[in-house]
Structures are given as structure tokens and as C-alpha cells.
Amino acid sequence: MLGLQYTRLALDHWRKWLPKMYREMRKDGTLNAEAQKASKEAAAQVASLMEAGYQKHEAEAVVLPEYILLPPEK
Template sequence: MAMFSNWIRDAREHWKEHLPKMYSEYERNGVLQQKLEEAAEQTFDEVYDLERSGISPDEAWQMVRERYLFLPEEKPY
């Protein structure tokens, strides 16, 4: 998991700020770290697959990062 430490740190900060309900629920249930690691692994897997299909690393990152790590902000209601 060390190779994903920056992604996990950045996602943790993003989730805490933009997804406070989800963040609190995961923290309360003791699964926050697991969910962050899963998000990093899923991101890596998809970026890797896209790179293998000929997409540049930067483009692959841009395509995938908001699917797992940098999720859209929670609705206020």
C-alpha cells in the first residue's frame, strides 16, 4: 500500500472535506482506511489497463481519478 500513500492521503483529505457524511460513516464503522485503499487499487488497475491500451499515463489518470479517489461532492440534502 506504500505505493499508493499519496493517493490515499489526497483522497482522505478530499473525502473529509467534500464527502463528510460518507467519511464519518466509514470512520464510525472502522472501514475508512480499507475504503481508501480499495479506491487507490481500483484507480491503479484502471489507469494501468488504459495505459496498456495506448492511452498516455496523464490522460489515463485524468479519466479515472474522479471515479474512486476524488468523488463528486455530496449533495447538501
């Protein structure tokens, strides 16, 4: 289950809701690496929760806001 399935979701969300962070990481050349890192961490956490008995959608509801669907910039 470890993988990069959340990378595109992260990039799309960050571009729309965190434009300053997105631009800074893109300028620094760290955007893709950070999105992949977040995706791997999220996938690992989702897998762990699923092993503990969560359904996939329940695990994603817990994990994605922490790693992928970050709160919008002000």
C-alpha cells in the first residue's frame, strides 16, 4: 500500500489552497519531493489504521488532513 497515490492530490490541493507555500517549494525545487514524502507518509498511516480495523475511507479521513489536505493559507 505504500506508494505515491496521494502525490497528485497533494499537488493539486497545495496549488489551490496553499499558493504561497506551493510557489516557494517550486522555486526551491523541493515541491515534488515534498509531495512524494507526504504521499508516502500518508499511505503508511492509512495502511496502519486499516490494519487496526479502519475502513479505507475512515483512515483517509483521519490521515489526509494531516499530510495532504492541509488547511488553506490565510
